[in-house]
Amino acid sequence: MSFHLTIEPEWNIISKIRQAIEKAEELSGQNRDFMEATRLTAIELVENALKYSDAGGGDRPVSFDFELNNQNDHITITVTNPCTDQKRKQVLDETVAEINGGDPFSLYVQRLEALKDNPDGHSRMGLYRIAYEAEFKLSLQIKPAEVRIQAVRKLEGVS
Numbered sequence: 001m002s003f004h005l006t007i008e009p010e011w012n013i014i015s016k017i018r019q020a021i022e023k024a025e026e027l028s029g030q031n032r033d034f035m036e037a038t039r040l041t042a043i044e045l046v047e048n049a050l051k052y053s054d055a056g057g058g059d060r061p062v063s064f065d066f067e068l069n070n071q072n073d074h075i076t077i078t079v080t081n082p083c084t085d086q087k088r089k090q091v092l093d094e095t096v097a098e099i100n101g102g103d104p105f106s107l108y109v110q111r112l113e114a115l116k117d118n119p120d121g122h123s124r125m126g127l128y129r130i131a132y133e134a135e136f137k138l139s140l141q142i143k144p145a146e147v148r149i150q151a152v153r154k155l156e157g158v159s
Helices: 011-025 032-052 087-101 104-117 125-132
Strands: 001-006 062-069 074-082 137-143 145-154
Touching: 001 032, 011 145, 032 062, 032 074, 032 125, 032 145, 074 137, 087 104, 087 137, 087 145, 104 125, 125 137
Parallel strands: none
Antiparallel strands: 001 062, 062 074, 074 145, 137 145
């Protein structure tokens, strides 16, 4: 199963994504924790894209791809959004590299502590939650005018 949504930068899309995931026939055999992790991941990625996209005013939409690939028994969620701000891209790149290079639980706790002591207005907690709570692996592709972040997790009960 896969579907593609092109999203105008509106917050009400979150409920539509949640409903689409809940109705996905291919996910019906997955346990509740897996379903919650999938919803959390999709929603966190889309929220980040809406918050940090260059699409202010709706000039360029956020692209959301949700793919369940039964051939390799993994679920893949991909979100692409316009972004030309080099500082945003650098921070995102550093955050994903940090998450991929460390223990998700330790990094999650460290980020909470850092925000408690020095809130910076851009928590990026969603990415840490995806890695720790949802157990998805993150990858990032940066292009001149956009960023694409992908989250992948093996389906439950598949050897």
